[in-house]
Amino acid sequence: MSTIDSTHAPGMPTTTVSTSDQQRPIALMLGSFFGRGVCRVRLNLCAALITRGYKVDLLVVSGEGEMRDDVPKGVRVIDLQASRALKAIPKIAKYIRREQPIAIISAEDHLNVATLIARKLSRRAPPISVSSHVLHHIDAGKPFWTKRYWTRFALRLIYPWATSRIAVSSGMADTMAEVTGLQRNNIDTVFNAIVTEDINKRAQEACPHPWLEDQEHPVVLGV
Template sequence: MVTLANGFAARGYAVDLVLASAVGSYLKDVAPAVRVVDLRAGRVIKALWPLIRYLRRERPLAMLSAMNHANVVAILARRLAAASTRLVVSERTTISVEVARARGLSARAVYALVPRLYPKADGIVAVSRDAARDLERFAKLPAGSVRAIYNPFDLERIERLAHEPVPHPWLQPGQVPVVLAIGRLTEEKNFTALLQAFAQLRARRDARLLILGEGELREELERLAHALGLGSDVLQMPGFVANPFAYLSRAALFVLSSRWEGLPGVLIEAMACGTPVVSTDCPSGSREILEDGRWGRLVPVGDVEALTRAMEETLTMPRDQLPDVRQRAQDFDQTQAIDTYLDAMGLLP
């Protein structure tokens, strides 16, 4: 969303980045031309009345929201504000999978409102074709009514950051090959399967594993790593890092082990850094990105043995015999996505 806001501003539009709470690691990346509006609501679900007041005061020409709970709030706010703002809502993941795992009354209430409220938006977008069709089925929307627009990636910025120094000693020249994974330590990312597969890989060849990210499953994953005999000499989880691209560009392999996604952006970012990739064939997006395995190996979700084999075969193959994944990453450059989003919002590129 920061990339989109910056891109809209670069096209000459006055852009507000309206946040329930203006916190987070990406605020520093917001362009000076973008105005950050802090609703000071804490949680998105509490942002309804502050957003109504914003819409009545500012009367924006168009509004783009992202993630289902924010989308529900945006639709209700526009209606209660009686604003003529054109509203496009964007679904970021495979909603049927998320619904099946929803916990708590508020989460279930949001999903129950999706089929009733999404048709009231002027446009509905999802981040991949599979996610779009999934949303149509879940919300009982007409076939083809959800538009698939891939997320935008600032490839020039990624290239620049990829060449910055990396502090981790494992990624210096002459070291053992490093397998890299990035993502929040949650059920969705299924790092449990990755740890099990990496333990098998270690029995066959020398390698190290870095997992960048933080989350509620850290202690559980650390216990599993200990049970698998993966000490700090072969596995480290440094937490969130500000510049993952410097890590990606020096890793021997990037692995996405997710159970589900919407469009796994980190897979595209790894390819933009030229890093060979292995991914689960999860719903949704991986198969689309890798074009049925043309650019990297796809393995069944949760198949530890298949993941081990794919990692081993990719690490064994000479780098010059692997696909040049940078070519595919070019298809996700921000220019096309920004223009397509502007079109969906009824604005000229």
């Protein structure tokens, strides 16, 4: 497990936090630094927490990926150096015992399950918020030897351990309730934290793509 202090920073206004909160970190969980929406949302959240005076640790299952250089200044990156989330459980548990974070924020179902198991093994009780960004509808009728069956089983068994459960849309929350068996009112909807000043600046830039410069043919953009 390796630790790296980032040297990159966006500028945002700061607020004051208590001395006790400054001494213990908020831990964010991430699978890798490869360019995906979850990674971008996590980095934006890290920046927002840092500018508000919190100490932030970013635990990454594998520290590979092209977005590693985008980590905000002041965020401590802890590379768990594991090939998959389940293999990182012992290191996550050790981190929780050693650092005693104020809270843990995790995303993606496989990583959420691993983090919740690690907290149980650590015998510590920091609050954990888990979120689902893409939750596939898992058919309960699948044979018990399939990955989907055991994924659904794990979510139903372990998600109740979380302090809070977050979906990135109302429809996502409905699906999470159906898949996990949780009551719908036990799931909160929090939209992705992606609107930053950098996005506003990039929106004003030119987009010199030949498809967009050609005024004769319509372009369909799917997001």
